[in-house]
Amino acid sequence: MDEVIQRTALHSTHEELGGKMVPFAGWEMPVQYSSIMQEHTAVREKCGIFDISHMGEVFITGPAAGERLNALLTNDVSKLSIGKGQYTLMLNEQGGVIDDLILYRSGEDSYFAVINAACIDRDVPHMQQHLAGDGVDFRNESDDWSAMAVQGPHAADIFSQVLPDMELPPRNGILEKDGLIICRTGYTGEDGFEFFSPHDVAAEWFKKFIAAGAEPCGLGCRDSLRLEVGFPLNGSDLSEDITPLESGLGFFVSLDSADFLGKEILVKQKADGLKRKLVGIQYTGKGAPPRAHYAVESAQGEVIGELTSGVFSPSLKSGIGMAYLPIDHTKIGTDVCIEVRGKRFPAKVVKKPFYKKG
């Protein structure tokens, strides 16, 4: 296996800005520039900018594109109007999640999807196999695009300062113009947009957004921001052994429209009832920050699961995490304990998102 670590077109910009670089999904990415807490707060209160060039970009075009996508993805592609995007999942035949992605419809027969960096090698052959053929052209352009996410309450202002001649698309919308792709979405729970450009102009745009007020932010706060709003991270909270119904993503699974890969399993699972479910867990008092893989115990001290994600929430100043628990422990308000280095910290099953705007 080729284990060479990849660098984005923004690598030297990160170094100039004092970014602390770490390996992530085969890429060298900034984990933080100043501090996770400071960057997290910048996104919640003002605006931050993230390099997301490691993520994958694929294009699906042709008269049969919509129909073929609808037979592969869980959400109802036929409901997607031109210029809009939808969060959706790609499953294996057992109904397990291969990847979660956002699919945009940029034209009558043109679709664009953003896939997880760690999943590109898994997704592309799978999509190729199920999508490409008569009436559909599938192109993986993951190597050709730089990408950045501008996130926070000031993101729209910053957009109009930097791109005064363009109009930011509406929520979940997509705009393709002048060789750029702009999507009004993100992974932080804040307003914002993702901005895709060719590599040679990426650093220039990144710096323009910073000059307009966006603070450079690393993967550290990207994780704490997404967890506060209960967004799952594939590879941690989602996996090929777990269905999206168990992950609490039923809203993005359309069981009453077209058939898609893995649907039968989900229909059966729904009829039989779930045996486990992903829940939000929050400390009831102070405690050592919860982290992935820490054991979750029932109030009686029996181990009932492990955290798939966990963090000290910078906004709530409290430990939060997610775990798959047996269904009889998933009711909101259920008492649990998180075990950290032999000590047990009391916590409760809580409703997601953990953090809600103002």
Add this chain to the structure above:
Amino acid sequence: MNVPDNLKYTSDHEWVLVDGDVALVGITDHAQEELTDVVFVELPERDKTFDQGDAVGVVESVKAASDIYAAISGEIVEVNEDLSDDPSLINADPYGDGWIYKISINLESEVEALMDPEDYEDFIS
């Protein structure tokens, strides 16, 4: 980077201030800067005896958990309870209000063998 002249240092980024037969220990300015925002401190157990280099507690930031070590062999005689309420004292004042524990000095030679400020500056540069 602040490396006070009156302290001794360990390769685990602890500082040591000798006060009679007791040593006051905390983590260095460099260490707190690397860790960034400290959000939780698991303090050493009082009255417990450790060998030099033993893990005695944990300092946690949003990003990661890092062990705190026994800078020298001895018995923990006092811990900074203020850190339970305000772990960020370690960031704000690593050589003052952010001190972590006091340990009895059993072997003078261990203290003498710790790094001088100049050595520690070289070590982190």
